[in-house]
Amino acid sequence: MQNGYYIGVDLGGTKICTALVNEEGKVFKEVTVPTEAEKGELKIVENINNTIKEVLGDVKIEEVLAIGVGSPGPLDVKNGLIVETPNLPFKNFNIVKAIKDVYNTEVFLDNDANAATLGEFVFGAGMLTTNMVYVTASTGVGGGAILNGRIFRGSTSNAVEIGHTTVNIHGRRCGCGNRGCVEGISSGTAIAKTANEAVKSNVPTSLKNYDVVTSKEVFIEAAKGDRVAKEILDEALSYLGILFANLANSYDPDMIVLGGGVSNGGDIVFEKIAEEMNRRALKPIREHCKIEKAKLGGRAGVLGAAALAITELEHKNKKDGYIIYN
Ligand SMILES: [Zn+2]
Structure with a gap:
């Protein structure tokens, strides 16, 4: 694993929780904001990107090795799409691209249950x-x-x-x-x-x-x-x-x-x-x-998303990843 920061984004129907962490799961900064799902997909993306900006603080995006996003499914993980979910307005929406358009780093998407699984596996x-x-x-x-x-x-x-x-x-x-x-x-x-x-x-x-x-x-x-x-x-x-x-x-x-x-x-x-x-x-x-x-309790979602970023970046570097964007 490399030295640097990772960002986990836990996207839920009512709130977005985002954290800046290191590869050991140490949380440096964490913010939670309302999703505002009723205001539409672009507002949700704006809220996500604002939470990333907030947890970054003085840290430059170049120091962030990858961002992981845990979202309710069903998803098209391979293409970075939220296909459809009961509590969010997205329809085949490319959430990975929407974050990459603002932040020049690796972004990986998976469903919230897989993210939580990875969280317990990597940190819990x-x-x-x-x-x-x-x-x-x-x-x-x-x-x-x-x-x-x-x-x-x-x-x-x-x-x-x-x-x-x-x-x-x-x-x-x-x-x-x-x-x-x-x-x-x-x-x-x-x-x-x-x-x-x-x-x-x-x-x-x-x-x-x-x-x-x-x-x-x-x-x-x-x-x-x-x-x-x-x-x-x-x-x-x-x-x-x-x-x-x-x-x-x-x-x-x-x-x-x-x-x-x-x-x-x-x-x-x-x-x-x-x-x-x-x-x-x-x-x-x-x-x-x-x-x-x-063991992760209330932080399962956000640490899971960070664990997704860590493990997928590792696989991408080894060229044996399941998720291949770009
Ligand atoms: Zn059933």
Whole structure:
């Protein structure tokens, strides 16, 4: 790796977070601004470019080796395009070019889940692994895989869309149109939805004491012993554990890292995952594979984007990159 700076840009539907870092993940300056998605694509680009200017401060762009951008997908990573995403107005928009037009340095794009995966691999829980799978469970369920030391992107750069793995053919209808996706059962949103159905029913539950029930309240009441809250978590986390066992059997990884809001649910989360791993993953695989909590927390997006810049620049210099612009 070379000496110099990297910039990570975490582009989200509501906010843009940008940071100036070094190759060890040390953050020198970080800014967060509203995305202002409702004002259109050019305004978003202007906001991104302004955050880059702000984190640069007195540092010259020539000292920045590469910029990484993590964005919601689907993307055309190979061509630097945001194809279409529910919370941003872009349609086949070349975000890489829009940044390069202003800043003369390397720019790389990938989806936010792959960026977060790279973040945990380069700076976080998966630092010493060769094969690592990252799972995030919050609003949705997503993830990525590092195979033989490299992010695995697949043929259309949409690989490891694990949220849409079918785990129950009778499960709830998912936003993707399929029934029984793990996202529709085990995400924080899904846990809240199941809890609110229980609140509206005649079943006695302490969840009825809240004005608003999110997954957080379900974890709180389950810990206090509420039967309904415990049952809701038991089901959601069992299916999450089934996902982990399926991933373990598919990839035989050194580690599966869990991030996102659900990972903050405490011991119950990791106990349930371990239970399903023991029940369903093959013996040599489960005996080797560690299950760890993500380490980057709220900085997963922006450090992940920086990790994307670092790893892709390395591949570009070695001429074995997946992403080839210019
Ligand atoms: Zn789905």
